[in-house]
Structures are given as C-alpha cells and as structure tokens.
Amino acid sequence: MTLFYQPDVENSAFLTPEDSRHARVLRLKPGDFIQVTDGIGGLFDAQLTNISDKKTTFNVTQSQREVGKRDFRIEIALAPTKNLERTEWFVEKAVEMGVDSIQFFKSEHSERQFLKTDRLHKIAVSAMKQSLQYYLPRIGELQDYTTFVRSVRFERKYVAHLPDGAAPSPLLTAAKAGESYTVLIGPEGDFTASELGLANQFGFETTTLGQTRLRTETAALAACTILNALNW
Template sequence: MHLFFQPDFSSISALTDDEAFHAAKVLRLREGETVQVTDGQGSWYDAQVRQSTPKRCDLQILKQTTYEPRPYSIEIALAPTKNIDRIEWFVEKATEMGMDKISFFYTKHSERRTIKLDRLQKIAVSAMKQSLQAYLPQLEEVGDFEKWLPKASEATAQKFIAHLPDDVLPPHLLKSALPKQNYLVLIGPEGDFTTKEIELTQQLGFQMAVLGNTRLRTETAALVACQTLHLVNIP
C-alpha cells in the first residue's frame, strides 16, 4: 500500500504539496482507494481517498495507530563533511536505524560551511517510509559550534564526545552510556576539533568516548555511535 508523510495530518486529514502532487500525478489515486499516512510524530493512519487533486488530496481516516516513543533519545551532532554524499548516506542510514535528532555545526576546522537542509529532510522522509517508522528525526543546522554548545548541553542527560586524547584511552561508548537516557554525541570534523573546542566540551561535562579500534570517517563514526546507543538499550 502507498505510504505518505504529512506532518500535520491529524488536523487537516489531507495530503498537501509534494505528497498531494505525487498522489494525483504519479500514482493517479482515485476516490475510494486506501493509503497509509504517517505524521512522523508517532501516528500512523489507514485512510481512504475522498478527492485527489495535484494540490490537495482529501482523505478519510479509517484507523489510527499511535506508537510510543522509545524510552531513550539519540541526538548526534556533527560537522558536515566536505563531500556531502557522506552526510546524505549518514542521514539515510541513521533514520533507518532510528534517530531522534541530527544537528549540524561548524567548527574551526570545518571544510564545509553550508548544507541544504531541504534535501537532507527529503532523504530522511524517504528512509523513514522505507523502514516503516512512525517517527521522523529532527534535522537542524545549529551554526557555530562554540556558540551552540553551551545551550545544547543544558538539556541533555548523557553527553559524549568521540575523541581520543593523546594520553589515556577513554572507555568505549558501550560501557559509559547508561540505558534509557537522552544522549547527545559530538562527532568532530574531518580535521578534528581544536584543543580549544575540546576544552570547552570538557568544561561543559562531555565524557570522552571511544567508538572502536579503527580510525573512522566522520559519517562512519556518527553511525557507529547511533548503533552503539541502540544496543545499550537492548533489554
């Protein structure tokens, strides 16, 4: 059955914009056909087409299913890579695995200073549908790392930075993360964080964590962190 994404579906019972166009022009849905809709916020609907135009597809809700959020949340914050393809696949894969928030910051060593959030958003929507999930991760461009970090660190329960200091190896993320927490993990740029940036994370209480025995690219490290935190929560 065709699956659509409509964030405000509970209030409008219709598809709009791209989803309405896709329903009318590509799938040529007719009155009486049934479809599925997710609002990306935990609700999943079976619905029947009442009227389909390229601008708006009115639907009648047949059944609503609400999914509880996970008992933990994962936010990964990272510097976009020079080659944006790498970020795009991270967004796709992290959404498939389950992710609550992805934040993009810019550091002193960031090689890229802009991203197209719209495009990443579409990739996340597509991956959410593909993996049949009812929650869409929130994507945000948060700007300058040092300005953003103090605000970001206030709200979070367990805060990590994927960083290897020169002296003592910190514990593996699997060992230092506790189950059922809200996690925030910082992943550095390709040129790594500066000493000053690292110091700021330490002042704000971020724990250093190892992600494995090999040197990982930015986007691989981000995905490994996400998967590790899911596994911390396997009962």
C-alpha cells in the same frame, strides 16, 4: 500499504504535492486505503477521496498515537562534511537506524560554513517512511560550536574522539540503556584542543567508537547504531 507523511493530519486531510504525485505514480484510486503519519508518533489509516497531482485528499478512518515511542533519545551532532553526499548518506542511515535529533555545528577545522537543510529534511522524511517509523527526527540548522555545546540538555553527553595515547571508554561500555544521549562527532580535520576543552568543561565525556580511524559520517552512524543496540 504505502506510508505517506502529512505533519498536520488533524487539520489537513490531504497529501503534500510530492506525496500526491507519488500516489498517482502508484496508480492509487479514490476509495483505496493508505497510511499517513504526522511524524510525531501518529499513524492514521485513511481512505482516498480524490486524487490530484497537487492535493490528493483523504478521510481518516482510524488513528493511533505514540506509535513506536521509545524510552531513550539519541542526538548526534556533527560538522557537515566537505562532500555533502556523505552527510546526506548519514542522515538517511541514521533515520533508518533510529535517531531523534541531528544537529550540525561549525568547527575550526570544518570547511563547510553553510548548510542547506531542506534536502536533508526530505531525505529524513523519505527514510522515516521507508523504515516504517512514525517519528521524524529534528534536523537543526548549522550553528556555532560553542552555542551548540552550551545548549545541550540531554542527560548523557559524549564527545567521540581518539586521543593520542590515552584510551577513553568505548561508547558501548560508557552508556547505559534508557537515557537521553548527545554525541559530538569529530569533524574532518578533528577537533582543536580548545574545542575539546570546551566540551569537557560542559560535561561531555570523551569516548571512542572503535579502534580504527573513522570518517566523520561513519563515526556518526556508529554512535547511532551502538546507542540503539544498547537499548534493544
């Protein structure tokens, strides 16, 4: 059964224009059953009452809450890549794997100083539906590195970086199951020494994601995969 997204099912028993068009493409008819999620753990069985390109309506027949709720939380923070497709790809894959929050920061070495998150939000919605999940990850607006680093409230904080010489703990060994994690991913061109210093000062532990030199988006997805695997 196809899954649709409506963030406010309680008060809005209709599909968004985008999902309404999708319902038409699928040749759904009044009386057909669909599933709708609100992206905050709600899963609703619903029966279509009217099909329209702008506003397809439904009646909820059954509701479930907190579907697939997890006892850990993953936040990945990265600088947007120069080639935006790489960031978009990361968002799709991270949502499929399971992520709670994706945050973007500006770093000294990152070339991209502006980021439109509308399209990333759409990709996240689509990946959530595709992977049959019912929590939509938060996608933050691009912010200053310092502002972000200071604001993190998750329990376990990591900065993924491969320093010359020293070998920090791999993430799989450093992290424990059932916690909330924030992982800062090194930007293209890497962190500066003062950015790393700031992260350490604010309690971020240096960790590695592998023995090879990973692109930003690959490292970001590796962190997400490892933290999920740790919690299965």
